[in-house]
Amino acid sequence: MKILIIEDNISVRNVLRIGLEAEGYIIDDVSDGDRGSYFARINKYNLIILDNVLPKKMGNQVCREIRNAGVTTPVLLLSAKSDVNSKIELLETGADDYMIKPFSFEELKSRIKALCRRPEAIKNKVVKVGNLEINSESCEIRKNNKRIYLTRKEFSLLNLLIENIGQVVSRGMIMELVWESNINPFSNTIEAHIRNIRTKIGDPQKKIIQNIPGRGYKINNFFRKK
Structure with missing residues (x-):
């Protein structure tokens, strides 16, 4: 951020x-x-x-x-x-x-x-990232018009990465903004959620959600909001 x-x-x-x-x-x-x-x-x-x-x-x-x-x-x-x-x-x-x-x-x-x-005063309710469509109001995600079901935490984590597209989001920021610091910083909870999201959105080769060693995660600029 x-x-x-x-x-x-x-x-x-x-x-x-x-x-x-x-x-x-x-x-x-x-x-x-x-x-x-x-x-x-x-x-x-x-x-x-x-x-x-x-x-x-x-x-x-x-x-x-x-x-x-x-x-x-x-x-x-x-x-x-x-x-x-x-x-x-x-x-x-x-x-x-x-x-x-x-x-x-x-x-x-x-x-x-x-x-x-806090949400921005003016904010798109629906954004597109590659072939994904994310509705931040209804918390729905669709891929090629098919509904993808994420847990609340998975959706919050993916939405945080999308709001900061092209920027690295650190583990510390994820812990604060998604879990409100209520997780063990040495656990693999974040990694497990990232893995689940990748599986559900069809990103096994990590082309959409990218690991930045020692820093955090980001969604590549290639997958821009439209």
Whole structure:
């Protein structure tokens, strides 16, 4: 999963980038509001972490600008202001959540996890990956118009990979977002579910769901959403 960090304080930015990369996230980071707005509008991210006080363009301006441009990516806004009126004002610019500086990294991880579970405001209910058709609303999968039956966890895992097509999804991210960390990290539960999914969707040669040794799994860019 990919996160954009817009933060001018180099120490804070480095701590966030290093910590989140260690959690398996892919990170882009910029130091001013102009570049942050540009990156947010031209790239696809799962989350944007946005400081409010920035050079060139304030965070609330960036948030309003990207929302006006149609960007629906969740935004976590950071600010030192703790009064209720400031929170309301900043959230009304289009931010999805708000954190007061200073904050703990553990709290940040929890907020990120919660935001990444929220559905996008505008989202296709049906996507096609190769000859598979996935309906995220009805939780149905069809291959060549024939229904494929997956368990709830299998569907959640496959849907997570599809939402991040072309990107590596780490075992840690799968454990958090599919199992909510309620599995033994040393078990082969994820591998067993991947194996079952491959069998059911007819992917014995691992052409659709690809293993990335030491990193996780991904669906190849060749099988793009249509």
